Amino acid sequence: MGQRIFNFSAGPATLPLAVLETIQGELLNYRDEGMSLIEMSHRSKTFDNLVNGAEQLIRDIMGFSDDYQTLFLQGGATGQFSALALNLAVDGKLAEYVDTGPWSAKAIAEAKKLGKPYRVIASSADSNHNHIPAEYAIGDDAAYVHITSNNTIVGTQFEDFPDTGNVPLIADMSSDFYCKRFDPNKFAMIYGGAQKNAGPSGLAICVIRKDLIERSPANIPTILSYKIFAGKNSLYNTPNTFGIYVVNLVMEWIRDQGGIDAVEKANRHKAGFLYTVLDSSDFFRPHAQDGSRSLMNVTWRLPNEELEKQFVAEALAEGLSGLKGHRSVGGIRASIYNAMPLAGVEALISFMKEFERKNG
Amino acid sequence: MGQRIFNFSAGPATLPLAVLETIQGELLNYRDEGMSLIEMSHRSKTFDNLVNGAEQLIRDIMGFSDDYQTLFLQGGATGQFSALALNLAVDGKLAEYVDTGPWSAKAIAEAKKLGKPYRVIASSADSNHNHIPAEYAIGDDAAYVHITSNNTIVGTQFEDFPDTGNVPLIADMSSDFYCKRFDPNKFAMIYGGAQKNAGPSGLAICVIRKDLIERSPANIPTILSYKIFAGKNSLYNTPNTFGIYVVNLVMEWIRDQGGIDAVEKANRHKAGFLYTVLDSSDFFRPHAQDGSRSLMNVTWRLPNEELEKQFVAEALAEGLSGLKGHRSVGGIRASIYNAMPLAGVEALISFMKEFERKNG
Numbered sequence: 001m002g003q004r005i006f007n008f009s010a011g012p013a014t015l016p017l018a019v020l021e022t023i024q025g026e027l028l029n030y031r032d033e034g035m036s037l038i039e040m041s042h043r044s045k046t047f048d049n050l051v052n053g054a055e056q057l058i059r060d061i062m063g064f065s066d067d068y069q070t071l072f073l074q075g076g077a078t079g080q081f082s083a084l085a086l087n088l089a090v091d092g093k094l095a096e097y098v099d100t101g102p103w104s105a106k107a108i109a110e111a112k113k114l115g116k117p118y119r120v121i122a123s124s125a126d127s128n129h130n131h132i133p134a135e136y137a138i139g140d141d142a143a144y145v146h147i148t149s150n151n152t153i154v155g156t157q158f159e160d161f162p163d164t165g166n167v168p169l170i171a172d173m174s175s176d177f178y179c180k181r182f183d184p185n186k187f188a189m190i191y192g193g194a195q196k197n198a199g200p201s202g203l204a205i206c207v208i209r210k211d212l213i214e215r216s217p218a219n220i221p222t223i224l225s226y227k228i229f230a231g232k233n234s235l236y237n238t239p240n241t242f243g244i245y246v247v248n249l250v251m252e253w254i255r256d257q258g259g260i261d262a263v264e265k266a267n268r269h270k271a272g273f274l275y276t277v278l279d280s281s282d283f284f285r286p287h288a289q290d291g292s293r294s295l296m297n298v299t300w301r302l303p304n305e306e307l308e309k310q311f312v313a314e315a316l317a318e319g320l321s322g323l324k325g326h327r328s329v330g331g332i333r334a335s336i337y338n339a340m341p342l343a344g345v346e347a348l349i350s351f352m353k354e355f356e357r358k359n360g
Numbered sequence: 361m362g363q364r365i366f367n368f369s370a371g372p373a374t375l376p377l378a379v380l381e382t383i384q385g386e387l388l389n390y391r392d393e394g395m396s397l398i399e400m401s402h403r404s405k406t407f408d409n410l411v412n413g414a415e416q417l418i419r420d421i422m423g424f425s426d427d428y429q430t431l432f433l434q435g436g437a438t439g440q441f442s443a444l445a446l447n448l449a450v451d452g453k454l455a456e457y458v459d460t461g462p463w464s465a466k467a468i469a470e471a472k473k474l475g476k477p478y479r480v481i482a483s484s485a486d487s488n489h490n491h492i493p494a495e496y497a498i499g500d501d502a503a504y505v506h507i508t509s510n511n512t513i514v515g516t517q518f519e520d521f522p523d524t525g526n527v528p529l530i531a532d533m534s535s536d537f538y539c540k541r542f543d544p545n546k547f548a549m550i551y552g553g554a555q556k557n558a559g560p561s562g563l564a565i566c567v568i569r570k571d572l573i574e575r576s577p578a579n580i581p582t583i584l585s586y587k588i589f590a591g592k593n594s595l596y597n598t599p600n601t602f603g604i605y606v607v608n609l610v611m612e613w614i615r616d617q618g619g620i621d622a623v624e625k626a627n628r629h630k631a632g633f634l635y636t637v638l639d640s641s642d643f644f645r646p647h648a649q650d651g652s653r654s655l656m657n658v659t660w661r662l663p664n665e666e667l668e669k670q671f672v673a674e675a676l677a678e679g680l681s682g683l684k685g686h687r688s689v690g691g692i693r694a695s696i697y698n699a700m701p702l703a704g705v706e707a708l709i710s711f712m713k714e715f716e717r718k719n720g
Contacts, residue, residue, distance in 0.1 A: 038372060319394065
C-alpha cells in the first residue's frame with residue numbers, strides 16, 4: 001500500500017488504521033451481503049441494524065441515558081449552527097453563547113442572521129482566544145447556552161463545563177468528540193461534525209435530550225428539523241450511510257481500546273508529552289494558556305514566520321503532514337486526535353528537538 | 361471477496377465494480393499521499409484539484425457551458441427541496457411545480473411549508489402517476505418551474521422536457537442523473553442526490569446557471585445558501601469529501617464508457633429488453649404508460665400480492681435483490697441504473713420467464 005505518513009491535519013483527519021483496513025476489506029462485499037455498504041438501501045434490515053447499533057453505542061460509550069437520542073444529520077457543524085438556532089430558540093428568551101474562537105463566532109453569527117435574539121455571555125476575543133473564560137453571566141431564563149468545547153483553530157478546550165442550572169447546555173464538540181470522559185447529564189445536546197475525531201466528513205452527530213426535540217417549530221426547513229429526523233430515527237431521507245458506517249467502526253474501536261477512559265488516558269499522555277516539550281523550550285511558544293489547553297489541537301509559534309514555514313516544510317519531508325497553523329493564529333498546529341498513535345507524537349517531538357538544535 | 365449479487369435497489373444503489381475496486385485499492389493510501397482520501401484535509405491542494413476536476417467533468421460530460429457551476433452540497437434532494445425554494449423563489453412571483461409522483465409532492469410540500477407562493481401546473485395524481493402530463497399551464501412570470509425528471513417510485517420519466525421560455529426550468533434528476541443526453545441549456549438548474557446514479561449517499565449535486573445564484577437572500581440558513589457555497593467553490597465548510605471523490609470516479613467511468621451517448625445506448629438496450637418482456641406477457645403488467653416509461657426504474661405488477669411476495673423472495677434466493685416495489689405502487693420495481701450490467705437484466709429476465717412458466 002506504500003508508506004502511510006503521520007497526518008496532523010485538523011480535519012478531515014487521521015483515522016485508526018484498523019478501521020481503514022476493515023472498510024477496505026469489506027468494500028466490495030459487506031459482510032456477505034453481496035454488495036458494498038455504499039450500495040445498500042438505507043431501508044434494508046442490515047442498515048437499520050447498523051444505524052440502531054450506532055445510535056446506542058454512541059450513547060453507551062459516554063453513559064447517556066435513554067432520555068437522549070443520537071441523530072445522524074448532514075451538513076456538519078455548520079448545518080447545526082443553523083439547525084440548533086431554528087429548532088431550539090424560544091420566543092421571548094435569549095439564546096446565550098460563549099465566544100471562545102472563530103467557530104463560536106460562526107455559531108453566534110448564524111443565530112443573528114436567522115433573527116434569533118441572542119447574547120454573548122463570555123468571550124476570550126481580546127486575548128486572541130488563548131484561554132477559556134472563567135466567568136459566565138448566565139441568564140435565569142435563557143433558551144439555551146451554547147459553548148464550543150474545543151477550539152480547533154486556537155487550541156483551547158474546556159477543562160470543566162459551566163453549570164447552567166435549568167438552562168439547556170449545548171456544546172459543539174466537533175474537534176474533541178469523545179476524546180475524554182464528561183458527565184453527559186450536564187448537557188441538553190452535544191453535537192459535532194464527524195470528520196475530526198469520529199469518522200469521515202459529511203455527517204453531523206447530535207446527541208439530544210428528547211424533551212428538547214419538542215421545541216422544533218413546524219415551519220422550518222425539513223432537512224434541519226430535529227423533530228422530523230428524530231421521529232424517523234435519522235432515516236427521514238437517505239442519510240450519509242458511509243459516514244454512519246465509519247463512525248460506528250470508530251466507536252467500536254474506542255470500545256475495543258478499553259472505552260473512553262482508556263482513550264482519555266492515551267490522549268493525556270500524548271498531549272502532555274507535547275506540552276512538556278513546548279514548556280521546556282524558549283524556541284517554541286505555546287499559544288493556549290495553561291488550564292485551557294486542548295488535548296486535541298496543540299498550537300505554538302516559532303521565533304519568526306520564516307522559521308515556521310521552514311518547520312512545516314521540513315516536517316512534511318519527514319512524513320509529518322498538516323502542521324501549518326490556521327492563518328488567524330499562525331505558527332504551528334498539531335492535531336492529535338484519538339486516532340493519532342503515540343508514535344506520531346514521538347516522531348513529531350524528535351523532529352522538533354532536532355529542528356531546535358539546528359535553528360535555535 | 362465472496363459472491364456479489366445483482367442489486368436492483370432504488371438507492372443507495374449498485375455502483376460500477378471498477379469504481380469500487382479503485383476505492384478499495386487506494387483506501388489506505390490515496391495515490392501515494394500517505395493517507396486515505398477520507399483522512400485528507402479539504403483545504404489540501406490534492407482535494408482542491410479533485411473538487412475542481414469533478415466540477416468541470418460533470419459540466420463537460422453533458423455539455424454545460426461556463427455559464428453554469430457545479431455545486432456539491434449535503435442533505436440529498438430533500439435538502440434541495442428546501443434550498444431551491446429558499447434561494448430561488450422571488451417575491452411577487454409564483455413557484456410552479458409539476459406533480460409527477462411522491463417526490464414531486466415532497467418538493468411542493470416544502471415550498472408550501474416555507475411560505476413560498478406556489479402553484480401546481482400539471483399533475484398525474486389521478487392515475488396514480490402512471491404517466492408524465494402532456495400539458496402544462498406555465499405562467500409568463502413564474503419564479504421557476506420545477507419538475508421531477510424521473511419518478512423512482514412509480515417508474516416514469518420525462519422523454520421531452522417542457523419549454524418554459526424565459527422561466528427558469530429546474531429539474532430534480534436524482535434518479536436519472538446522467539442516464540441519457542439532454543440539452544443542458546434548457547435548464548436553469550438540475551440537481552440530484554448522488555446515491556442513485558452518481559455515487560454514495562450524503563451528497564447533492566447541483567448544476568446551476570450562475571445568474572440564478574444571485575437570487576439567494578442573505579437571511580437564509582448558511583448551509584442552504586447557493587450564493588455562499590458557490591462563492592467558496594462548494595468548500596464553505598467541510599464537504600462530503602468521500603462522496604465527491606466517488607462521484608468523480610463515477611463520472612470518469614461514464615467518460616471511459618464512451619460518454620453519455622454510450623451510457624444512454626446501454627440504458628435503452630437494458631430497459632427496452634425488460635419492457636419488451638413485460639409487454640409480451642399477460643402475467644406481468646407494467647405500471648408506467650408507454651411514452652412515460654423510465655429507463656431507470658421499471659415497475660410492474662403480478663396477478664396478485666401473494667405472487668408478488670413469492671417473486672421477490674425467490675428472486676433474492678437467485679441473487680437478484682431489491683426488487684420489492686414501493687408500498688404506494690406495490691408490485692415489483694427493478695432499478696437498472698447506469699451501473700447495472702446487462703448481465704443483471706438478463707439474469708432478471710431469465711428468472712421472470714421461469715417464474716411465469718411455473719406460476720402463470
